[in-house]
Amino acid sequence: MEFFLQLLVNGVSLGLLYALSALGFVMIFKSSSVLNFAHGELIAIGAFLFLVLSTWADLPIILSFILTLAGSFALGFIIERLFLRPLIGENLIQVIMLTLGISIMFKGMLLFIFGGDIYDYPRFLPEGLTVELGYIRIDSVYMAAFIIGIVFLLLFGFFFKYSSQGIYMRSVADNQPASLSLGVHVKRVFALSWAIAGLVAAMSGIILGIINGINVHGLTSVGLKVFPVVILGGLDSIGGAILGGIIIGLLETFTGGYISGSLREIIPYIVLVFILMVKPYGLFGLKEIERV
């Protein structure tokens, strides 16, 4: 029974991590309908930026945190401006290949600068966050992930619903020509969504880095894990990303605990194919209905 509960807790924590990583992905898709294959690399860059600022440049934690977030915000903005703006309106395969090319470039750059080693952050999370209920132990990191996940969910919920930029984003996601004709500055919306996605990716990169250590291959492979999460939840639904993340996290930990360790890696993708056949738009995604 304890095993089951521990797996449950681990699964939810892992799932929240996936959900955090998927948030940025959903942001980009929601506003510009671009599948961002470079999300894993954005996560990795955020983590490494924090590493560089806090260990090599020896800045205080709060300052390096803020600078990392600002830096990834700027990076998302730059990527959108340099690479994606020329491709607005182009064929989907070109955009996908472009993001794939960007991901390969960034991965190569990161491997070149940092190599394949695993680095560590200095310990800075307050130990008081650790929760222990009987036999179950929730580490301070997972509590931090949980808290940050809830905070971001609420923040984004309010942002999209009530703030003007959020409403612009939703309108652009819904119908670009209409929002253009209504005076929404579409290019600014794209830039903002990529920038916010970069910020959230850096956030999840830092948390993943605390848990697993900062390693280029480990962090970029999360980029692939994001796909089952967002498909399950619906590509344009933020709540769906959270729920999908938790489900996939639970699925992985239970498969790993009860069935086999190696099957655990592939089960999200099998579920992905199944979901795509049965309910391609996920749990909360908007259906595109085409009739002949």
Next chain:
Amino acid sequence: MSRFHFHPCGNFKTSYEKELSVFETDFGRLWVIIGLIILYCVIPFVMSPYLIYILNIIGIYAITSIGLNLLIGYSGQISLGQGAFFGVGAYTAAILATKAGFPFLLAIPSAGIVTAGVGMIFGIPSIRLKHLYLCIATLAGQLIIDYLFVHWEGLTGGAEGIIISDATIFGIDISNDKLFYYIIFLCLVLAIWVAVNIIRTRFGRAFIAIRDNDRAAEGMGIPIFRYKLMAFAVSSLYAGFAGGLYAFYLMSVTPEPFNLWKSIEFIAMIIIGGLGSVSGSIFGTVFIVALNELLSHVTGFLMNFGATAGLAVTIAPLREFVFGLAIVLFILFEPKGLAEVWRVIRSSFRLWPFSY
């Protein structure tokens, strides 16, 4: 060969046959004959064994890219699984050769047919999914097949793979590079011929109609699901065929070369070469293979340099960086690929001194 005309300035065809013909004038046929003579009679005797190895690899990958171009460029079905199908073909050929004792001439077509079957299974999602959902489904398919290669030990030998001992055609041992060169390029010419003819006929036109607007195609009476499955089957047939050749050429099959990176390379080949063009696939393949070899040589050279020996290990990722950069630059500045560049060069020769 009495029609050595110039190309006409404009588009004036007087019969359907003339519109469908592969070469507008006899100069095209002449160039093909000259090219075949150079390919078969001159190159094998002039090039070094290393270059023949490179040409063989280009030939094998070109067959796969032509298949992928038929799927993505002509039918519009985005597939990230070509690397996995390439691997299925290689493993099938290897398993048939070692465990079932199939000879070379039988194993490779059978590998193609089995891979076509697998491709059709992975094409089934295309009935309900389009564009990016299909892309993600094929991504999942690639990862699942990858997993099966490593973990289905009974069939595939796990991480160690399968080793094919000497292959023979009618008793002649074909394990040397030059002989394989003839075989591979014979298969490549055959593959190009089949592809060009598929595109000329109603199948090709149906593919193009599905790519441009599949609801309209359905409305016009094209059974789109059947043709989408056919597109997957044909492209997997090409991939499996090439995979079988690859298995026999390298004489051993392991799971590493058939991962997602290989699929991305194939897509890069057809994007850089030009979507929707058979010659584009070949240009793209030559570009990517040449780029890879060039980068390996440059990093090897830099690693041997005394001063940079300390950074030896870290120079290798620059290969990835340059590869990604090449893809990004091509997509930003020449999205129609090398085929477009070639077309512009050709037409500027044809139209000189006018500009259009």
